[in-house]
Amino acid sequence: FKDIMFLPGFWAEYGMCTEPSAFGAKCIWHPHEMPFAERTLHSLSDIDGLAVPNPETDGLCPFVLQRLTVSRERIEQAGHAIRFAVARGPLNVASFLMGTTEFMMALYDDPDRIHRLLDKITTFLCQWLALQKASIGTIDGVLILDDIVGFLGQPDLEAFALPYLKRIFDCLDVSVKMFHNDANGRVCAPYLADLGINLFNFGFEHSIQEMRKWTGGRVPLLGNIPPRDVMALGTPSQVKACVQETLAALDSTQGLIFSCGGGMPDGVSSENIRAFIDAVQSTIAR
Template sequence: MDKHWELFKKAARGEKTDQVLLGLIVDSPWIPGYAGIDTLDYYLDENLWFDINMGLRDRFPEAVMIPGFWWEYGMAIEASAFGGHLLFHHDQPPSVEPFSTDLQFWATHIKKQNPETSGLMPLVLRQIERMDHRMEPYGLGQHIACSRGILTVTSWFMGVTTLMESLISDPDTITPILEKVTDTIIDWLDAQLKRMRDPDGVMVLDDLVGMISKRQYQKMVEPHFKRIWNHFEGKIRIYHNDTPCEHLYPVFKNAGFDVFNFSHKTEISETRRLIGENIVLLGNVAPRDLGVFGTPDQVYQAAWNCLKQAQDDGKLILSFGGGVSPATPAENIDAMCKAIKEWNFQH
């Protein structure tokens, strides 16, 4: 049994634990650089992928990696299913160019995509199956299915400008498109969970939601957003959005997710005030300004300050206010581990 993961599940559900956890979102923007390898090798060599992810557990023993053992290709998987043009690189995840920025083209041609056959999705599903067997003898598994969110996925195949303008100027045209994307995301998450021996939850990542007004969110996005979370009721539901968007926090409280990875630019106490008492917070050390460019001492102090802010809250999982950024030094993650270890010892 993976004791780290069992403890994370309790914390993510808001249950009382005897220690504060450190949870880090790690993926291919950071891992290949940390390991000193070509990004393409990380994607193509499953033995290398497995060894690196196993090594993270030993290198940072106080941290829970979220989702952990994650097969992902940057932003490319969901975009590829809708025909996004992928450009692969040796030193970073794939970049994506829109297939068409013509809204009317998508109004005519959009359809729900099948994760068993579309884009990179079937390759990832097969990788999940193969690695699930590889992990079983170690008492480990893949537990969290992941997808980019509704606006992020749509922006990659039609362009950010086309998407954002249509939310305001042509809601009747963009709404059926968002419905098809939502249907695809739900099917994609379901397909991943079915490949996992011990599935526990889902994580959705969508920073673009934070760039629209409260009115536009409630009118154009919230119904689709809630449909995803409601579909996975009973599972742990994690939402990553590190765009500063305090104006949306009060409406997020009823969205249906359980854990919120949010912007470091909003204090933990203010986020708690705005988002309510029930959602578990995942943050809140600055991922770039401190995680990448800070010293270990600065990272340690920032982590300690976060723990002090939330010591009476009971629903904080210490993390960066976002994923682990590219070029984050291992020594700065060590500083986070040191802070959580010493905090738990003293409290």
């Protein structure tokens, strides 16, 4: 698929386990599903004794980095490069350490402790991203994935998400700062440019026109057709029709990388990918 750009490119991960495992999370490995990280914080007081991990030695982080560095020579011999440092966002990691419901309730029950937790996680994430970049000199982008941001209202977003995301996106001097949130993207959209984010991958429930309005046209967008119901489960003709309908509604394709709204699912056929490419190229060429 020579006409497709893969983002973030060569990416080693163990489902949602990488960052939580560094904090001591037990990882459950299923034969035909993504691995899952169990809770490590069973009471709010557990936050007090939580240490900031070392990404060079703790959890699955060394394995992720080793997979990339071992593969790097073959990647570059094939004419490619590793371009992105990748991490789950601070709220996402916190929700795995505590449980999503428990984390959301604790924003109100004990906000001071949650700030201490998010500070520890953010310190670790900045170190983890810096280690990736220091180990692989071709990295010139960062991707942060945090759907829990989309669960917050504006006051909680401003209090519990923005300060920590700002620290993370400021911690590396890179050209591309990409953020993935395919939950509710409206609440964070007006703040993205001020966080330094210059590529936003959002959910397909929001139209491209809506997201352009909410971001003030200040952030390039990555999206936005349904990944499962269209790309994975649709026919090539349905993929083509969805692409054409989405593009036809736009005044311009400037500032847009056309893709799935939220990420590429498993099981997409080559025929559907080709239909996607053909529909984009033929529609834009008109």
